[in-house]
Amino acid sequence: MFSAFKSAVKDFMTERRAEIIAVPPGTTMKAHRQRFLIEAAETFSPQVATAQLCASCYRHTLRFHVKVWRRSKTCQSAAKSSNKAQVR
Structure with missing residues (x-):
């Protein structure tokens, strides 16, 4: 299950690369990138962690x-x- 989540996050980060690299003034690079990781986790965790995938992993x-x-x-x-x- 983790590999499916990791793959989805990698795709998300690749698609949003330009936004991730452009750190707005007044924001640290760490905080800026962390915002994208949180967004990816909130978006893909429910999509990837399905009952079917959990059962398959089990x-x-x-x-x-x-x-x-x-x-x-x-x-x-x-x-x-x-x-x-x-x-x-």
């Missing part, structure tokens, strides 16, 4: 989630065994 990483869950269960089981051995 499905893509589901295998990893299962492996982490199994590993945490194994670690919990090992910790319980270790605690029982220490109590005896």
